[in-house]
Amino acid sequence: MRILFIAPIHHPEQLRAARAATPPGETPPLFPPSMSQAFWEKALRQRGHTLAAFYRTQPALGGGERTTTRHTQGMTPAKLMHAALGRIPPRMNPDLRLRNARLIDEARAFKPDVIWMVGDNTVVYPETLAQIKRETGAKIVYFCGTSPIVFCPAIDRAAARLYDLVIASDYYHGIQWRELGAPRMVNLPIVACDPDFHKPYTLSDDERRQYACDIAFVGTLTPDHLYGRRVRALEALREFDLGIWSVHEVPESLRSFVRGQALGEQTMRILGAAKIGVNTHGDFVFWGGNIRLFETAAAGIFQITDDLPGVRKWFTPGENIVTYSDEDDLRAQVVHYLAHDDERARIAAAGQAHVYRAHSYDARAAEFERLVAEL
Numbered sequence: 001m002r003i004l005f006i007a008p009i010h011h012p013e014q015l016r017a018a019r020a021a022t023p024p025g026e027t028p029p030l031f032p033p034s035m036s037q038a039f040w041e042k043a044l045r046q047r048g049h050t051l052a053a054f055y056r057t058q059p060a061l062g063g064g065e066r067t068t069t070r071h072t073q074g075m076t077p078a079k080l081m082h083a084a085l086g087r088i089p090p091r092m093n094p095d096l097r098l099r100n101a102r103l104i105d106e107a108r109a110f111k112p113d114v115i116w117m118v119g120d121n122t123v124v125y126p127e128t129l130a131q132i133k134r135e136t137g138a139k140i141v142y143f144c145g146t147s148p149i150v151f152c153p154a155i156d157r158a159a160a161r162l163y164d165l166v167i168a169s170d171y172y173h174g175i176q177w178r179e180l181g182a183p184r185m186v187n188l189p190i191v192a193c194d195p196d197f198h199k200p201y202t203l204s205d206d207e208r209r210q211y212a213c214d215i216a217f218v219g220t221l222t223p224d225h226l227y228g229r230r231v232r233a234l235e236a237l238r239e240f241d242l243g244i245w246s247v248h249e250v251p252e253s254l255r256s257f258v259r260g261q262a263l264g265e266q267t268m269r270i271l272g273a274a275k276i277g278v279n280t281h282g283d284f285v286f287w288g289g290n291i292r293l294f295e296t297a298a299a300g301i302f303q304i305t306d307d308l309p310g311v312r313k314w315f316t317p318g319e320n321i322v323t324y325s326d327e328d329d330l331r332a333q334v335v336h337y338l339a340h341d342d343e344r345a346r347i348a349a350a351g352q353a354h355v356y357r358a359h360s361y362d363a364r365a366a367e368f369e370r371l372v373a374e375l
Contacts, residue, residue, distance in 0.1 A: 001372065002050045004112035004138070006103065006124060008057040010035055011263060034263040036291055037118065039194045043365040052110045056123040060098035090155050091125065100128040107132045114372060115140040117163065120151050126159035133162065139375045141368075143190045144168040148176050150226075150284045164375050167368075169289035170310065186371060189314065191291040192361045197265070198298035200272045208273055210259070213243035214338055216274035218267045219292060220282075222249045229306070230280040236327035237278065240334060245270055271299035275344065276334060279305040289314070294359050297321065297351035302344040304333055314359065320350040 009015065014032035022028045027045070030053040031038040041051060090096050103124060107115075115129070115138045129140060142163040147170070148156065160166075160180035167188050168174030174185035203211070215237055221227050221244075231251055234244065244254055245262035262270050271277050277296040281288055288310030296303040297320070305311055307323035315321040322337065324330040337344045 001113040001369075002111060003044060003052075003114045003116050004107060004110055005030065005037060005041075005051065005053040005116045005118065006056055006121070007031070007037055007053060007116070007118035008120075009055040014264060033197065033265065036191045039192070039197065039361040040365065042194065043361040044368075046362070047365055047369070052106070052112070054103050054106055056099060056103070056121065058099075059095055060102060061095045090123075090153075096123055096125075099123055100125050103128060104131060104135075107136055107138070111136055112138045114138055117142045119144045119156075120146060121156040121159075122153050123155075124159075125155055126162060129159055129162050139164040139372065141372065142166045142177070142182070144173050144177060145170070145190055145290075147173050147284045148180060165371060167371070170285055170287040172287050187287070187310075188364070188367060189289040189294070189310075189359070190364075191289070191294055192359045192364045193294045193298035193355050194361050195298065195356050198268060198295050200300040201265070201269045203269060203273055207269060211243070211270045211273035213259075213274050214241035215276045215278055215334065216243050216245075216270055217278050218245045218262050218270055220248050221246055221251060221254065224251065226284060227282050229283050232327060233278065233280040233306070233330055236331055237334060240338075243270070243274065268295065268299050271296055271301055274301055276337060277301050277303045278330075279303055281306055281308060294355050297348075297355040297359075300348055300352045302337060302348040303351060304330065304337070315351070315354065318347075320347060320354045322347060 009031070011032050011034045014034050015029065018032050019028040029038055030041050030051060044051060115132065117140055119142065132138060133140065140163050142165070144166055157180050160177055160182045163177070163182045164184065166174055166177040166182045166185040167190055168177065168185055169189045169191065171187040174187055178185050217234055219230070221231055224231060231254065234242065235253055238257070242257045243259045244250060244257045245259055245267070247261045247263060250258050277299070279290070279292045279296055281290050286308065288308035293305060293311065293314070302322070304322045304324055307317070307325050311317070311321065311323055317323045322333055324333050
């Protein structure tokens with residue numbers, strides 16, 4: 001298949017570094033290793049598909065390049081500017097109009113069989129997608145990791161009927177897309193693991209000193225209305241040897257535990273140095289299936305996560321993962337497993353074997369092929 005990604009680009013500095021490190025004669029990557037699309041890209045290329053990407057977040061005017069956004073709790077000039085631009089109707093925004101025109105031109109030239117639409121689109125007009133479908137005959141598969149009610153703007157929701165298939169990590173988010181008019185939805189995690197990348201790494205003595213802790217958390221904690229559950233879970237663990245890594249601002253109650261920032265391979269190295277990886281889903285997730293669920297298991301360390309239906313669907317609590325019900329239960333589980341190295345090691349090993357067997361990106365790509373064939 002010819003697959004055109006319509007996606008944001010996060011961490012462009014990491015993409016530049018990955019492209020610079022590409023050996024001569026090999027195809028430079030479309031996405032940095034800090035984005036899950038990089039591993040989908042690898043799996044799809046290995047399975048013989050031809051790929052291209054349209055970075056919808058890159059400005060069309062001014063020649064600038066988007067840089068990594070750092071989330072903060074309070075108001076900032078960048079937030080004020082974003083809010084002001086958000087008041088301009090999308091179809092009156094000259095930069096967005098030019099981006100849409102460029103997307104149509106690129107789709108005409110590439111002639112995709114499938115449009116891979118990454119969720120939370122704030123740029124591409126429904127009429128742009130309709131024109132591409134009309135001219136190329138491509139099917140649109142929408143990959144959803146967040147709630148359309150909480151995150152998606154009107155232009156994204158208005159295109160729901162154009163999405164031939166919504167693949168939703170969270171079953172409830174998928175139901176919301178069906179209610180908005182999407183003709184078909186499947187509940188499948190849009191993230192997984194790549195055993196070549198998501199694995200235990202050999203750490204130097206300096207890395208062990210820098211990363212070692214009993215409990216590690218790597219991820220986003222602001223704004224509070226989206227990640228309050230995570231914050232409360234970590235606040236409940238402040239009496240332990242807790243390490244936090246985030247590229248974004250961290251609430252004041254947890255700042256003394258911050259060890260730095262982490263993306264890509266560094267995340268795996270940090271997780272591998274800990275005894276326990278804590279993974280609490282965002283406040284907008286009630287089914288489960290975030291990226292850390294699979295990456296933490298692949299790192300070969302013990303994982304404890306919130307008790308959600310998707311976790312129970314994709315893992316077996318007590319066998320290859322441990323779940324908690326509330327903050328008191330979380331503390332009790334941490335106390336128990338820190339005192340029982342053998343149990344912790346057994347569950348960690350089972351978790352890694354499980355995700356390598358059932359939740360690799362290659363397995364996801366095979367399922368994607370099957371779903372597209374049904375269209």
